[in-house]
Amino acid sequence: MKREVTKAIFPVAGLGTRFLPATKSVPKEIMTLVDRPLIQYAIDEARAAGIEEFIFVTSRGKSALEDYFDVAPIIEADLRAKGKTELLEILKATDMDSGAIAYVRQQKALGLGHAVWCARRLLGDEPFAVLLPDDVIAAEKPCLQQMMEAYAETGGNMVATMEVPMDKVSSYGVLDVAEDMGAIVRAKGMVEKPKADVAPSNLAVIGRYILTPRVMDNLHARKIGAGGEIQLTDAIAQEIVNSNDVYGFRFRGQRFDCGSKAGFLQATVAFGLARDDLNEEFSQYLGEIVAMRQAAE
Template sequence: MKRKVTKAIFPVAGLGTRFLPATKSIPKEIMTLVDRPLIQYAIDEARAAGIREFIFVTSRGKSALEDYFDQAPELENSLRKKGKDDLLAALKTTNMESGAIAYIRQHKALGLGHAVWCARRLLSNEPFAVILPDDVIAAETPCLQQMVEAYEELGGNMVAAMEVPDDKTHAYGILDVKEDMGSVVSVNAMVEKPEAGTAPSNLAVIGRYILRPDVMGHLNRIKTGAGGEIQLTDAIAREIEDGDNVYGFRFRGQRFDCGSKAGFLQATVAFGLAREDLRDEFTEYLTDVISARTAAQ
């Protein structure tokens, strides 16, 4: 019987240098997409998938991230007295129950695999999810929930995957597909950031994973890989060698790379237009901007 996935690791130790100077004083994960920080989108997705324990792998300077999930009694009392029930309800979604969230420090920036490995002592012999908050996914059914449903049928290890242009494959971990079964593919191998022209497919891994506990054992033994870092991709590749039990999952939805400025702006437009309270005014503004640019040309 497969164990349910109830724990998730959130690697949030990065410095966010692409967003300097904003990230000089605030963690990148607190930057807001419309009116919610990136980390809130990740937490909401995890909750929808049945995650009950949240493990944050952080670094120095991330105290604002911890404060965000703490209680704010003075603010809550103020909103309650003023009858602002809608804002009070929104605020409560940011609160975490005592013991539901844990923080682990990654003292050296040694890659995603190392960040996941840092959380090993908070996991017993059970499957776990990994969510990268930079990847924000707009979907009718949250991405991780889709993956959990597929995992309950297949087991093994599962990575979220999407098609990327051939000239972009060098920026991703790429799947070497063994069998294409539609929404799910079985995997022969994974290649981390292949050189141009060498990618085995254009099916790229993005920031959602469901992993067996054996992956932690592989991370224990792995030396540095691409970029001088300990790559999670390499540990998953060992699972393919040992058990032939790795699957790529083509999720239904649109992924935004909010680790880049262009991706963050694209996500802001998409999520803004999806909001009923903002759509009309925002659409009018964007239409005016495009019309003005067209006239100027």
């Protein structure tokens, strides 16, 4: 019997150095995409998938992240007094129930696998999800919800995947496919950041995972992998050997790498254009920019 997944890990301990100087004082996960911080997109996606307990793996300097999900009585009182009920509802959507969020510290930056391992005592013997807030996915049905529905059929371990150009595979964990069933593929191997000439496919793993407790057992070995770090990919790949129950899921949607400046800007344009209250003015402005550039050429 497949156990229900109700806990999720959010690794947010990174320093965000690619966004300096902004991240000198603001955690990268709090940086806003249109009018919501990156972490809110991940939380909303997890909630839609039925996640009830949220585990943040943090580091020093992340107190603003903790404050964001707390109540804001002064702001709420001001909005209530001014009758701004719509803004009040938007604000309340960021609140989390007492006890729904837990925070653990990753005291040394030893890789994604190590960050996930830091949350081991809060999981018990339960399957769990992992969401990387840097990966923002625009989808009609949230990506993790799609995965949960597929997981109900397969059980085991599941990673979100997408096809990337071969010259980009060295930036990802990549699946070696044993059986392609369309949206779901069974993996016979996983390789972290392979060179293009030895990559088993162009099916890349992105930041959404549903994992069994055995993956946490594998991480406990603290095996050093690519880049001298403890890689989550290696711990998942071990389950191909142990149980042959690792699947890739081709999600329906568009993924934006908001860990890069270019990806963040692309996401800002896409999400801005998707907003009914912004589309007309924003699309007109973008059209004017394109017209000016074409005229200049």
